[in-house]
Amino acid sequence: MTIAAHPLVARARELADGLLSPAAERVDQEGVPASHIEAVKRSGLLGLNAPVAYGGSAAPPAVVRETAEILAGACCSTWFVQTQHHTPVLTLAGSGLPVRERLLGPLARGELLSGVAYAHLRSYPRVPVRVRREAGGWLFSGTVPWYTGWGLNDVLLLAGVTEDDEVLFAFTEAREQPGLRPSEPMRLAALTAARTVSLDLDDLRVPDEAVALRTPFEEWAATDRPRPRNASPAVFGIAEAALALVAEEYAAGLRGSLAEIRSRAYALADHPVPYEHAAERLALRAEAFTLMRAATTAAVVAGGGRAMSLDHRAQRLAREGLFLLVQGQTSESRTAHLKALVERHGAGGR
The missing domain is CATH 1.10.540.10 (Acyl-CoA dehydrogenase/oxidase, N-terminal domain)
Incomplete structure (x- = not known):
């Protein structure tokens, strides 16, 4: 098949x-x-x-x-x-x-939809969310900077760091409750529609039976670090949607390059050792971004003045592409992307 x-x-x-x-x-x-x-x-x-x-x-x-x-x-x-x-x-x-x-x-089975609040763990050793033990459960305190799907999710998977530098993931209901208060929905340049808020945690109690993972931070980080190195499928999806708005005589070349980068990126994503080929993964990620930006720019150019309307597809895709540039970003991926931009467009690219 x-x-x-x-x-x-x-x-x-x-x-x-x-x-x-x-x-x-x-x-x-x-x-x-x-x-x-x-x-x-x-x-x-x-x-x-x-x-x-x-x-x-x-x-x-x-x-x-x-x-x-x-x-x-x-x-x-x-x-x-x-x-x-x-x-x-x-x-x-x-x-x-x-x-x-x-x-x-x-x-x-899709009976419940879960959100997730754990990206702040990647700022370690800064710890935005602390967890401490109490009888029969755990208390979460701090601020979750980004939480998507508020008002749509049924439950959320919340992460924090204990006094012993363990990562603890636990489920709670995705609603305002004692110890959990959401901000007003954020107004963003793109994906405001996804209902993103920050979460203020003040001794939110989560019982032991809601804990899904408890492990030393370094063990968790060793499995998490490789993930942001790979190109996101969403990048290719946005690029393809944008190229559908461009005449084939102009889109064909970009589509061919996109297919080649996708093939290489996905081959690495399927590599059995996720932490190997880190530099190549990051380079392909940056190349995928470059092609996505070219595709969304081409869609805006093809749309002309109409593409500046908020209800124009090309303009929406261009903003969504900007969002993907920073979604799931880490200091490692940010540095690699900036270096790639300098090499392509700076002194090294002349």
Whole structure:
């Protein structure tokens, strides 16, 4: 079976063409509606990475990437809300703690949507969220700078660092509650529709039975560090959507380059040792960004003055592309990208 013929890819395409893409400009201005999330839940795509025994699909990586490209290219805001869900699913799938039996099935079957609040761990040794022990549970205090999907998610996977420099991940309900207060929704240059807030934590209590992971920080970081080195499928999805707005005589060359970079990037993503070839992964990530920016710029140029309207597709895709430049960014990936820009356009590129 080809990737394009896989049932989950077909469902993603149907969802994109029938619902997400036609409404994308309106969603960009008004916010991701609950009806979009219900459609994603019904599609089965929330169980892409989940074990079959729990109602998921355990789909191969190529299928996971293809569905991400399709959804991101159709409506990046909806894609971004639902993509948060897959980290909690994978965390539970690898957990041996009781919360796995309580939540993995509902998350895998799309009965619940989870958000995630853990990117602040990458600022270590600065610790925005501290966790301390109390009888029968844990207390979280600090500030989560970014949390996406507020008002759409059912639960959230929250992370912090203990006094012993352990990382602790635990689930709680995604609602205002004692010890958890959200900010007003952030107004962003792109993806305001994804309902991103910050979370103020003041001794939020989470019981022991909600803990999904507890491990030394360095052990967790060793598995997390390689992930932001790879090119995101969303980058290719946005680029393809933008090139669809450009006459083929101009789009063909960019599309060919994009396919070549995608092939190399995905081959490395499938490499059995994720921490190897770090420099090459980061270089391909930067090249993918360069091509995405070229594609979205071409779409704006092709759209002319109309592309400056907030309801024009090219303008939306260009802003979403800007968002992807910093989404999932680490100090390592930022440095590699800046160096690549200097080499291409600075003194080294003349």
